Structure formats: structure tokens, C-alpha cells
Amino acid sequence: MPTEALSIRQALYEAVQTLKGGGIETSVLDAQVLLGEVLHKSRTALIAADPFELLSAEHYNRYRSLLERRLNGESVAYLIGRREFWGLDITVGPAVLVPRPETETLVEAALSFLAPDAKGNVLDLCTGSGAVALALKHERSGCAIYASDISHDALAVAQENARRLCANAVAFIHGDLFENIVGRFDLITANPPYIPSELIPSLPAEVRHEPVLALDGGIGGLSLIQRLIVQAVDYLAPNALLLIEADPSQMPALERFFRENAYQDIRFWNDLSARQRVIGARARD
Ligand code: GLN
DSSP: OOSSOOBHHHHHHHHHHHHHHTTOTTHHHHHHHHHHHHHTOOHHHHHHSOTTOBOOHHHHHHHHHHHHHHHTTOOHHHHHTEEEETTEEEEOOTTSOOOOGGGHHHHHHHHHHSOTTOOOEEEEESOTTSHHHHHHHHHOTTSEEEEEESOHHHHHHHHHHHHHHHTTOEEEEESSTTTTOOSOEEEEEEOOOOBOGGGGGGSOHHHHTSOGGGTBOSGGGOHHHHHHHHHHTTTEEEEEEEEEEOOGGGHHHHHHHHHHTTOEEEEEEEOTTSOEEEEEEEOOO
8 A cells, every 4th residue: 555545546557557567468447447346436437436535555555456356367357246238237257258249240240130020949058157048038028938057056146147137038048059949939048158278278377367168169169059950950940050269260160060960041140350259051941
């Protein structure tokens, strides 16, 4: 603690220098979001606040400790315990992957298939924080949404999100892919782990703080996805759609795999970097 209290402006300046020095590219944004968190102010309110207002010792110490953790590679989402996804405030923690903006492509693809008044059954596999399932419930309240995950800890987070965001209107099921799933669905979505096992040790620090279970897709990153594509045949209604997020580099192999398993109408959806991020195919009618 410096001998004299720092103002908001000084604390932000100091934090930006510290984060920049640690190689963090989003230093200004991160410094603002974390100080806002400590002071219980939105980023907008922080920017509008009196820059000469002094920080209490307690606030300053809490700010320093969040900055330390940020420097150590924890993402801002973990530090503040939430991340915005599809306009929803999703609670996150070490048991779940932080929802990525590119996963909104999966939601877009799903919505292009579900009419606004759709009433079908939808299943979201590997749901993690529940972000995709909750976005779909939010947009298509007439659909019955089911979501599963192999991790009990992840499901606890998803359930808390569902309680807060949609009065528990999503049904969660524990299991490995289709284990414990009964029935057929009009749409199945999944953002499964798809990073090749061999790349896991070289992931950026931020990603290494995330659960490896949510990232490691086996050899070439495709083992789990291939198992999913094979098993989904027994859970898709006639002509229903399976949508999977994967790495753009994996799309040709996945397209082949879908074909080999007799799916039809294979399509791709691009993320905001114009890269193929979601592949979809219909089950045979
Ligand atoms: N898109 C994530 C990443 O690159 C991977 C998510 C996943 O494996 N489902 O960090």
C-alpha cells in the first residue's frame, strides 16, 4: 500500500502500466472492469465517476490482489465470476469454460433452424455453464430445452444460471454425451472439447486456467466429436439437425465424417472472424 491513498485515476494508471508490463493486451479494459468490480460500479459508472475520488485501503488491496491474479493468467471473467453471452449475464467459475463470442455462432445457427414459435425438443450436449441452452431458451421459450454435461460441478454452475436467468426452465441431465438421455430431439447442439490433446500443454495461460475436461478433444481434437456424431443418430428425430462447434481447421475432416455416417445437407456457419466455426447436418429422413 502506498503511504498516501490513490485516486481512481492514479489506481487505473498504475494498473494499466502493471498489466501492460505483464504482456496483457487488453490492459485498459481489464483495469477498468476490475476496479469497477472492487468499487461495485459498472464500467460506464466508473468512467463517469470523479477521477480524484480516493480509494480506501481495503479497496486498493483488493484491487491489487485481482491485478496479481490477472497477471498470473486468470481471465477477467473468472476474476469477476461472470461473462456476457448472447446478452445474458452468465455466472462462470473454474468448473466451466468461459463462454466465447464464437460460440454465439452456434446459437445463431440454431435459431436459423427454429421458428420464433417453435415448440420442439432441443438438447444441448457438453453444456458447461449452460450458456447455449439458456440463450436458446431465452429466444425460443416454446421449445423444451434439455442440457447435459459429464461434470457435476459444471452442472451446478449451469443450474444456478438457469435459476437466475429463466426460472429453472431448462432441464439438466448428468452424463457422458447421450448417457441418461431418453427420446429423440428436433435439434441437438454441442460445443464439445475439441482441442487436440497434444496442444493442451502449449495453450495460453488464460486457457490453462480452464477445465481441461472442457477443452481436450483427444487425438487431433476429434475423438469426442466423432463419438457424438455416431451416437446422435439414435437421438435425432427424422430430418432433425445436429450442430457442432469445432475449430475451423477440423471442418473438412468433420464434413467427411458426417458423410460417412449418412448425414445429409451438411452446412457451415462462420464466426465473426469469417472462419467456419459451426458445422451442421441433418439426420436421414
Ligand atoms: N474455442 C475454445 C478455445 O479455443 C475451445 C473450446 C472447446 O474446446 N470447446 O479455447
